[in-house]
Amino acid sequence: MMERSIRLPAFTSRHATPIALLIAAAAAIYLYLFPPTSAAPYPQCLFHTLTGLHCPGCGTARSLHALVHLDFAQALAWNPLAVLVLPFVGLYGLNRLWLHVRGRRLIHWRPRGWMVWTLLVLVILFWIARNLPFSPFTLLAPHALG
Amino acid sequence: MYCTRCGTKNHKQAMHCRQCGDPLHAAAGPQQMTSPTHMPAPAAGPAPYIPTHLIWAILATVFCCLPFGIIAIVFAAQTSSRLDMGDYTGARRCSDTAFKWCLAATLIGLLWPLIALLLWILPLFGLALMGA
Numbered sequence: 001m002m003e004r005s006i007r008l009p010a011f012t013s014r015h016a017t018p019i020a021l022l023i024a025a026a027a028a029i030y031l032y033l034f035p036p037t038s039a040a041p042y043p044q045c046l047f048h049t050l051t052g053l054h055c056p057g058c059g060t061a062r063s064l065h066a067l068v069h070l071d072f073a074q075a076l077a078w079n080p081l082a083v084l085v086l087p088f089v090g091l092y093g094l095n096r097l098w099l100h101v102r103g104r105r106l107i108h109w110r111p112r113g114w115m116v117w118t119l120l121v122l123v124i125l126f127w128i129a130r131n132l133p134f135s136p137f138t139l140l141a142p143h144a145l146g
Numbered sequence: 147m148y149c150t151r152c153g154t155k156n157h158k159q160a161m162h163c164r165q166c167g168d169p170l171h172a173a174a175g176p177q178q179m180t181s182p183t184h185m186p187a188p189a190a191g192p193a194p195y196i197p198t199h200l201i202w203a204i205l206a207t208v209f210c211c212l213p214f215g216i217i218a219i220v221f222a223a224q225t226s227s228r229l230d231m232g233d234y235t236g237a238r239r240c241s242d243t244a245f246k247w248c249l250a251a252t253l254i255g256l257l258w259p260l261i262a263l264l265l266w267i268l269p270l271f272g273l274a275l276m277g278a
Contacts, residue, residue, distance in 0.1 A: 060208050089201055123207060
């Protein structure tokens with residue numbers, strides 16, 4: 001039978017949900033206080049540094065910064081994918097929290113195979129499209145509004 | 147009740163471990179085990195919970211800026227497809243592969259800023275030493 005060869009330490013496995021929530025809360029506060037466009041230390045994208053192209057994640061930090069300041073239009077302009085994905089991440093987090101506290105899931109649903117394949121195609125198309133240097137596609141590249 | 151696979155403490159009525167998803171056997175009737183004439187039916191009971199690691203893969207794609215997250219989504223999709231077909235052995239294998247790619251993407255995503263920071267700090271130390 002298949003054995004998982006890489007396993008997280010027991011402490012990490014048991015406390016994954018609270019640890020993830022704490023990290024998310026800390027990140028939200030940091031993002032609220034320090035804009036990624038300032039001199040505040042933010043990790044730079046490795047793919048962008050190496051190639052100069054935008055990856056599907058480029059603009060996520062700036063997008064989340066705009067989002068915690070409730071500037072939805074600007075959040076979409078920096079990275080639409082990050083904004084669209086966020087509600088699902090939130091629901092997943094809620095499910096995990098429910099599982100941690102109550103011992104069972106709140107939502108008994110998982111995406112079907114075709115949905116995940118569709119998502120994969122969309123992400124790759126998004127990756128290509130935001131690097132095209134002409135008119136409708138430049139809207140998908142990270143850009144500042146106004 | 148504790149999971150026999152990863153040791154996580156679980157709710158008494160839980161059917162599957164909340165951490166690794168393995169079935170918790172204490173609730174299963176022992177009479178099912180003691181039937182040597184029958185092969186253990188894979189379809190019996192509720193389907194095992196096998197994580198697709200999709201959310202982790204998406205987060206890796208959105209944050210780690212490397213194709214590793216995309217590869218993890220590929221394996222998350224394969225896990226989902228195999229779960230749809232009821233191929234739980236294959237789903238478990240794809241799930242483990244997705245887990246490894248997610249972990250690799252996360253580690254690189256965490257290590258790369260550290261390396262960049264060191265590359266930025268070390269020349270400053272060099273200048274300071276030369277000045278001293």
